[in-house]
Amino acid sequence: MTQLISTNPATGDTVWDGPEATAAEVAAAVGRARAAFPDWGDRPRQDRIDAVKRYQAALKARAPEIALAISRETGKAPWETTAELGAMQGKVDISIRAYDERTGERTADTAFGRATLRHRPHGVAAVLGPFNFPGHLPNGHIVPALLAGDTVVFKPSEEAPLTGQLMADCLAEADLPEGVFNLVQGGRDTGAALLDQPIDALMFTGSGAAGAHFRRKFADDPHVILALELGGNNPLVVWDAADAEAVAGIIVQSAFITTGQRCSCARRLILPQGAQGDAILEAVMALVARLTFAPHDSDPEPYAGPLISARAAGQALDALQRRVDAGARVLLPASRIDGLSDAFVSPGIIDATGIEIEDEEIFAPFLTVTRVADFDAAIQAGNATRYGLSAGLVSDDPANWDRFIRRIRAGVVNFNRPTTGAAGDMPFGGLGASGNHRPSAYYAADYCAYPVASFEADAVKSIEGEIRGLR
Incomplete structure (x- = not known):
C-alpha cells in the first residue's frame, strides 16, 4: 500500500x-x-x-x-x-x-x-x-x-x-x-x-x-x-493613474499575495510607455523590497511564505528563465532565498514588450510587464490570452473603466482594486482556458x-x- x-x-x-x-x-x-x-x-x-x-x-x-x-x-x-x-x-x-x-x-x-x-x-x-x-x-x-x-x-x-x-x-x-x-x-x-x-x-x-x-x-x-x-494568465492594466505609490500597492497585492499562488493573481502588468509607466515600476520595486517572505511561525508575521514545494519552485524558476531566454528583459531577478528552504523564491519581474512568450500561468510571485502606446492597445494586450479568469484596471478616469469593462474578456474584472479580490456572495470563474x-x-x-x-x-x-x- x-x-x-x-x-x-x-x-x-x-x-x-x-x-x-x-x-x-x-x-x-x-x-x-x-x-x-x-x-x-x-x-x-x-x-x-x-x-x-x-x-x-x-x-x-x-x-x-x-x-x-x-x-x-x-x-x-x-x-x-x-x-x-x-x-x-x-x-x-x-x-x-x-x-x-x-x-x-x-x-x-x-x-x-x-x-x-x-x-x-x-x-x-x-x-x-x-x-x-x-x-x-x-x-x-x-x-x-x-x-x-x-x-x-x-x-x-x-x-x-x-x-x-x-x-x-x-x-x-x-x-x-x-x-x-x-x-x-x-x-x-x-x-x-x-x-x-x-x-x-x-x-x-x-x-x-x-x-x-x-x-x-x-x-x-x-x-x-x-x-x-x-486559473488564468491575468492582466492588470494601469492607465492615467497619477499616484504611483498607491498604484504600486494594488499591483503588489495583485501579483505577489499568497506567493503568487492564487489563480486570480495578476501575471501580466500592462503599462503606458514613457515617464508615467517608469514611475509606477520604480514604486513597485520599492514596495517589493519591503515584502517579507518567511516561515509561517516567524516573528513578526511574514507577508507570505514558500511555494508549495521545492519542486514547484524549481519548475517556476525554469518557466521564468524560458521567458528570459526568449528575449524578455529582467527588471527584478527572482531566486531562491538564502537561509530558507528551497521552496522559497523571491519576487521576479521581467519586461516582455515586443517579445513572443508562452501564454501560460506561472504559479509563483512573478510578473511580466508589457509597455504599450495607447489605451486601446492596452485592452488588446490584456485580451491576448487563451485564458479569461480575472483582470483589473487601475485608473483615475472613469471613462477608461467604462471602455475596459465592456471590452475585456474575463469573469472577474476589478477597478482600482487588486485582481485577487472577489466577494463570496458573487460568482467566481472564467472563460476560455480558465x-x-x-x-x-x-x-x-x-x-x-x-x-x-x-x-x-x-x-x-x-x-x-x-x-x-x-x-
Missing part, C-alpha cells in the same frame, strides 16, 4: 502521513455515496440545512487548529489561513441564500395549469481539491452540493491531506448519514480511480491542462456535470442541481377541448 506524506514546505518536517486509497477503496467510497443518495436527496431541505449548520459550528470550534494545519501544510502566513477559515464558515450561510435565489422551487398559475419549477440533485459528486486554498475552495463545492442533495466523494490535494482530513472530521461531527460524505486520500492514481467510477458530477479547481484532460475524458458522458475553475462557464462561489448552486419544469393539475379533467381537428 502506497504511503502519502505531507511535509511543511518551509521546513521539510512531516505534517501528515497515511495510506493512499486503492482503486478498490475508491470504488467502495463511490458505492457508499450511491447508496446514500436516494435518502439524502429526498430528505426535507431543512434537514440538509441543519446538517451543514452543524458542520459550520464544528469549523468554528476548530478554526485555530485547522488554520494552523493549513499554514503547516502550505506555508501560508497565519493572517491568510485565519481568513480562509472565516471564509469556509461564511460559505454555509452564503450557500443557503444562493440555493434559495438560484435554484429552489417556484410556482405560478397559468391558463394550462400550475407551472412549477423544482431542482433535483445530480447524484454522486466527485470533488478534487487544490493545494493553494485546501479548505476554502473544495468547501465551496462540498457545501452547495450537500445542500442540493448530492452525496460527495472528496479527494484533497496530495499536498494538503491533513486539511482534508480535518474537514472530514468536522463533517463527521455534523452527524451526516452514512455515505453522504466520503474522503479518499491520495495522488494522481487515486484521482484517476475516482474519475473512472460512475459519478454524476466533477467539481475541480486546478490547472488548465488538467481541466482540458477532464473535458476530453467525459466528452462521451454528457450527464456528468463538469464544474471547472482553471473554465467551462460554470462559475463557482455564489453560482455553485447552479451546477449542484438540475431544473425540473412541470405543468400540474390537482385532478384529472378532460382536455378534449384542447385537441384540434377532432371529428
Whole structure:
C-alpha cells in the first residue's frame, strides 16, 4: 500500500502521513455515496440545512487548529489561513441564500395549469481539491452540493491531506448519514480511480491542462456535470493613474499575495510607455523590497511564505528563465532565498514588450510587464490570452473603466482594486482556458442541481377541448 506524506514546505518536517486509497477503496467510497443518495436527496431541505449548520459550528470550534494545519501544510502566513477559515464558515450561510435565489422551487398559475419549477440533485459528486486554498475552495463545492442533495466523494490535494482530513472530521461531527460524505486520500492514481467510477458530477479547481484532460475524458458522458475553475494568465492594466505609490500597492497585492499562488493573481502588468509607466515600476520595486517572505511561525508575521514545494519552485524558476531566454528583459531577478528552504523564491519581474512568450500561468510571485502606446492597445494586450479568469484596471478616469469593462474578456474584472479580490456572495470563474462557464462561489448552486419544469393539475379533467381537428 502506497504511503502519502505531507511535509511543511518551509521546513521539510512531516505534517501528515497515511495510506493512499486503492482503486478498490475508491470504488467502495463511490458505492457508499450511491447508496446514500436516494435518502439524502429526498430528505426535507431543512434537514440538509441543519446538517451543514452543524458542520459550520464544528469549523468554528476548530478554526485555530485547522488554520494552523493549513499554514503547516502550505506555508501560508497565519493572517491568510485565519481568513480562509472565516471564509469556509461564511460559505454555509452564503450557500443557503444562493440555493434559495438560484435554484429552489417556484410556482405560478397559468391558463394550462400550475407551472412549477423544482431542482433535483445530480447524484454522486466527485470533488478534487487544490493545494493553494485546501479548505476554502473544495468547501465551496462540498457545501452547495450537500445542500442540493448530492452525496460527495472528496479527494484533497496530495499536498494538503491533513486539511482534508480535518474537514472530514468536522463533517463527521455534523452527524451526516452514512455515505453522504466520503474522503479518499491520495495522488494522481487515486484521482484517476475516482474519475473512472460512475459519478454524476466533477467539481475541480486546478490547472488548465488538467481541466482540458477532464473535458476530453467525459466528452462521451454528457450527464456528468463538469464544474471547472482553471486559473488564468491575468492582466492588470494601469492607465492615467497619477499616484504611483498607491498604484504600486494594488499591483503588489495583485501579483505577489499568497506567493503568487492564487489563480486570480495578476501575471501580466500592462503599462503606458514613457515617464508615467517608469514611475509606477520604480514604486513597485520599492514596495517589493519591503515584502517579507518567511516561515509561517516567524516573528513578526511574514507577508507570505514558500511555494508549495521545492519542486514547484524549481519548475517556476525554469518557466521564468524560458521567458528570459526568449528575449524578455529582467527588471527584478527572482531566486531562491538564502537561509530558507528551497521552496522559497523571491519576487521576479521581467519586461516582455515586443517579445513572443508562452501564454501560460506561472504559479509563483512573478510578473511580466508589457509597455504599450495607447489605451486601446492596452485592452488588446490584456485580451491576448487563451485564458479569461480575472483582470483589473487601475485608473483615475472613469471613462477608461467604462471602455475596459465592456471590452475585456474575463469573469472577474476589478477597478482600482487588486485582481485577487472577489466577494463570496458573487460568482467566481472564467472563460476560455480558465473554465467551462460554470462559475463557482455564489453560482455553485447552479451546477449542484438540475431544473425540473412541470405543468400540474390537482385532478384529472378532460382536455378534449384542447385537441384540434377532432371529428
